[in-house]
Amino acid sequence: MTTYRSAAAAHPAAAATPTRSLADLAGLPVIGVSLGHPDTISAEHWLASLPSAPLLACTHLVRTPRPHVALSLVFDHPTPGAIAGADSVPAEAGEECPVAAAEHVARSSGRAVLYPGVEKLVGTLSVAEILELSAIEKVEVLGGGEADPAALVDTGDFVRPQWRLGSLTLTTTPAAGGHLVPFETRHPTPCCAAH
Amino acid sequence: MGHGHHHDHSFEAGTDVPPALDLSVPDGELSPSDVSRRGFLRNAGLLGAGAAASVLATPSAAVAAGLPHSHGPVGGGQEKGGFRWLAGDHHIHTQYSSDAQYRVIDQAQHGHAFGLDWLVITDHGSNAHAKIGVEKVNPDILKTRTELPGLLTFQGLEWNIPAAEHATVFVHPGRNEVAVLKQFEQTYDGSQLPATNTEAQNEAMAIAGIKFLGEQVKARKVEGALFLANHPARRGIDSPHEVRNWRDADPTVAIGMEGAPGHQASGIKAPNGRGGARGYYDNNPSAASFAGYPLESYRTWGGFDWMTATVGGLWDSLLAEGRAWWVTVNSDSHVNYLDQSERGPGSNFEANGKYNDPVYTGTVNTGAGDFWPGFYGRTSVGATSFSYKAVMDGLRAGRVWVDHGRLIKSMDARVRAAGDHRATSGTPLGGVLQVRRGTTTELTLEIDLQDKPNWAQFIPVLSRVDVIVGSVTGPAASRDSFVAPDTKVVKSYEVSPGATKLSVTYPLGRLDKPFYVRVRGTDGRRTQPGLMGAAVDPVGPKLDVIGDADPWADLWFYTNPIWVLPR
Numbered sequence: 001m002t003t004y005r006s007a008a009a010a011h012p013a014a015a016a017t018p019t020r021s022l023a024d025l026a027g028l029p030v031i032g033v034s035l036g037h038p039d040t041i042s043a044e045h046w047l048a049s050l051p052s053a054p055l056l057a058c059t060h061l062v063r064t065p066r067p068h069v070a071l072s073l074v075f076d077h078p079t080p081g082a083i084a085g086a087d088s089v090p091a092e093a094g095e096e097c098p099v100a101a102a103e104h105v106a107r108s109s110g111r112a113v114l115y116p117g118v119e120k121l122v123g124t125l126s127v128a129e130i131l132e133l134s135a136i137e138k139v140e141v142l143g144g145g146e147a148d149p150a151a152l153v154d155t156g157d158f159v160r161p162q163w164r165l166g167s168l169t170l171t172t173t174p175a176a177g178g179h180l181v182p183f184e185t186r187h188p189t190p191c192c193a194a195h
Numbered sequence: 196m197g198h199g200h201h202h203d204h205s206f207e208a209g210t211d212v213p214p215a216l217d218l219s220v221p222d223g224e225l226s227p228s229d230v231s232r233r234g235f236l237r238n239a240g241l242l243g244a245g246a247a248a249s250v251l252a253t254p255s256a257a258v259a260a261g262l263p264h265s266h267g268p269v270g271g272g273q274e275k276g277g278f279r280w281l282a283g284d285h286h287i288h289t290q291y292s293s294d295a296q297y298r299v300i301d302q303a304q305h306g307h308a309f310g311l312d313w314l315v316i317t318d319h320g321s322n323a324h325a326k327i328g329v330e331k332v333n334p335d336i337l338k339t340r341t342e343l344p345g346l347l348t349f350q351g352l353e354w355n356i357p358a359a360e361h362a363t364v365f366v367h368p369g370r371n372e373v374a375v376l377k378q379f380e381q382t383y384d385g386s387q388l389p390a391t392n393t394e395a396q397n398e399a400m401a402i403a404g405i406k407f408l409g410e411q412v413k414a415r416k417v418e419g420a421l422f423l424a425n426h427p428a429r430r431g432i433d434s435p436h437e438v439r440n441w442r443d444a445d446p447t448v449a450i451g452m453e454g455a456p457g458h459q460a461s462g463i464k465a466p467n468g469r470g471g472a473r474g475y476y477d478n479n480p481s482a483a484s485f486a487g488y489p490l491e492s493y494r495t496w497g498g499f500d501w502m503t504a505t506v507g508g509l510w511d512s513l514l515a516e517g518r519a520w521w522v523t524v525n526s527d528s529h530v531n532y533l534d535q536s537e538r539g540p541g542s543n544f545e546a547n548g549k550y551n552d553p554v555y556t557g558t559v560n561t562g563a564g565d566f567w568p569g570f571y572g573r574t575s576v577g578a579t580s581f582s583y584k585a586v587m588d589g590l591r592a593g594r595v596w597v598d599h600g601r602l603i604k605s606m607d608a609r610v611r612a613a614g615d616h617r618a619t620s621g622t623p624l625g626g627v628l629q630v631r632r633g634t635t636t637e638l639t640l641e642i643d644l645q646d647k648p649n650w651a652q653f654i655p656v657l658s659r660v661d662v663i664v665g666s667v668t669g670p671a672a673s674r675d676s677f678v679a680p681d682t683k684v685v686k687s688y689e690v691s692p693g694a695t696k697l698s699v700t701y702p703l704g705r706l707d708k709p710f711y712v713r714v715r716g717t718d719g720r721r722t723q724p725g726l727m728g729a730a731v732d733p734v735g736p737k738l739d740v741i742g743d744a745d746p747w748a749d750l751w752f753y754t755n756p757i758w759v760l761p762r
Contacts, residue, residue, distance in 0.1 A: 038482065039481060039482065040481075061480060061481065061482045061484065061486065062482065063482075063486070066393065066394065067394065067481075067482035067483045068482050069482050142490055142491055142494065142738055143491050143496075143723070143726055143738050144723070144738070171490050173494065173738065173740075173741055174738065174740045174741065175740060175741040175742050175743070176464055176465075176470065176740065176741065176742035176743035177742075177743070181741055181742075183479065183490055183493075184479040185477055185479075188477050188478045188479060189471070189472070189475040189477055189478070
């Protein structure tokens with residue numbers, strides 16, 4: 001398996017800027033784009049290749065016309081040169097995906113790859129630190145409600161919160177050593193080597 | 196049924212719809228008792244589409260009890276409740292899988308030594324397997340049958356279900372076993388279908404594949420063929436409607452799913468173990484996943500798959516419809532924990548359809564996630580004799596309980612009319628008891644507690660047994676439903692320390708509406724309120740810890756259900 005660069009690591013300049021809150025981004029247009037990526041890994045690759053990183057970028061699982069991963073993007077400037085000279089997406093960059101944009105705007109679903117503070121979520125951090133350092137609004141334990149603010153999370157330098165019920169929520173699960181880990185791991189077990 | 200020496204306990208489903216359920220028969224042509232039954236079912240919302248494919252239509256499916264009769268000294272298992280309980284595993288890989296390594300005889304003789312009476316060889320469907328492996332493995336299986344006459348060794352394969360997860364598919368031994376499996380794999384395996392297929396086309400191919408298997412049985416090419424969905428919730432791609440579609444495609448073939456996945460060693464803490472997720476359940480939703488599944492569905496709970504572990508969840512939603520759908524546990528053995536062998540050097544899997552025989556390495560593999568067949572989990576089937584057919588019939592009838600780490604020794608669970616304690620009466624697991632409305636019924640449960648050490652060298656201690664009951668409410672409004680709001684734990688029994696047996700009778704009351712009952716038990720070491728709330732399941736299985744899930748310190752057993760329906 002090839003190791004891929006995270007989108008955050010691809011844009012070290014982002015680390016220098018102070019963490020903005022999600023409220024600071026309110027009002028900026030949300031662009032939905034569908035490039036037919038089969039999975040989140042390839043969608044994140046594409047994201048990392050953009051010349052200018054979005055402030056907020058989420059992946060969305062879209063069923064039609066066939067299952068694929070779309071993205072919703074929020075740029076610092078309403079008309080980013082990163083994607084095009086307009087709010088809409090030009091044909092060569094894929095198709096507009098209103099569903100992805102709508103999910104993002106409604107904060108109903110979508111998995112955040114780039115968000116304010118993501119570059120600070122490395123190593124082991126407490127739940128309270130994650131909430132303070134990043135735009136993540138809630139940390140939950142799978143099947144167990146809200147996480148204890150003092151609980152320690154081994155981030156694995158890979159933290160992908162999701163929009164759920166209006167909040168950017170990081171779901172975690174209990175892990176070895178009494179720590180928590182984000183629900184999503186960077187390298188989940190492939191289903192089998194045969195196909 | 197019910198006499199002493201009857202050999203055909205097959206599930207005659209789908210074809211003989213009882214008059215009360217056959218809406219083409221007008222009320223006026225029904226017998227008075229059928230009019231009464233139809234009226235009852237109509238009032239209960241149980242008439243209509245779907246009813247014909249449920250236990251409501253084919254109660255004889257599982258009523259077939261029969262008395263025990265053995266066929267000579269061959270074979271193991273233990274007598275209990277009128278059946279010979281044969282322990283098995285329907286999910287095992289060999290050197291004919293690109294991600295595995297053992298010979299058939301390696302898996303078979305370990306499984307047999309660890310107490311299994313039957314097992315199924317299920318190498319992955321693939322180009323190499325469809326062209327070469329499916330045929331080449333057969334002589335190895337035939338030889339194993341000769342060398343280990345006390346073990347029933349089935350040939351099967353692990354089907355890449357089009358548009359979904361994997362499934363065990365296996366057939367009764369016979370001269371066409373390879374031909375049927377080969378044609379099935381070449382026509383219906385996901386690896387053999389065009390990548391341009393739409394989701395709808397692939398879902399249709401899955402249904403066609405199950406029907407194909409049923410047709411081979413009807414054409415007498417093979418004596419039986421079964422399908423069981425493997426690790427169903429692992430990646431969220433077995434949607435509820437697909438599960439229902441498979442089952443309805445042919446309920447004599449598609450009979451159930453893994454209640455717990457294999458790979459139960461994969462959560463053992465590093466450095467002594469792999470330090471991963473129990474069952475390799477560490478995935479997250481993908482574009483192919485069913486969007487309605489919560490994140491909870493992607494992890495194991497007390498080692499079991501979310502579909503089974505959640506009281507009032509997906510499995511119960513099927514049972515509440517009257518859909519017979521059974522659960523099993525298996526090893527999914529590919530490469531085993533603490534083994535000291537590896538794939539043979541100089542192998543060319545693509546060219547040969549197999550790896551060379553494994554070789555001893557002298558090093559201990561602590562990174563492997565699997566147990567040998569029989570070492571940890573077992574699927575106990577109530578059979579009427581020691582035979583291939585009896586195992587398939589017992590599985591099809593749902594006369595099955597499963598456990599991890601040999602938590603219990605044996606059990607006899609039956610539902611009866613209250614007060615009838617004759618040894619020969621009562622409806623066993625998987626069965627349907629039909630009684631007049633108003634009849635009082637009860638569950639009688641007799642569990643022989645474990646008195647022998649398991650393969651981790653300790654005697655497991657059963658701590659608690661839960662009785663779970665749900666109303667049968669007929670076909671769900673949506674085929675993507677995965678909740679059964681009326682199903683819950685109704686009674687828990689604490690097991691006294693030092694007891695050798697748990698014998699309890701749970702009163703099920705006077706029958707006023709159809710229902711089912713199933714049983715679960717645990718060593719009680721890891722519990723939390725169930726996902727549907729403490730009122731539904733106050734002490735359910737706990738979410739397994741990533742990187743620190745000791746499988747021997749968290750043991751459960753589950754039974755399949757028994758239905759009680761108005762006559």
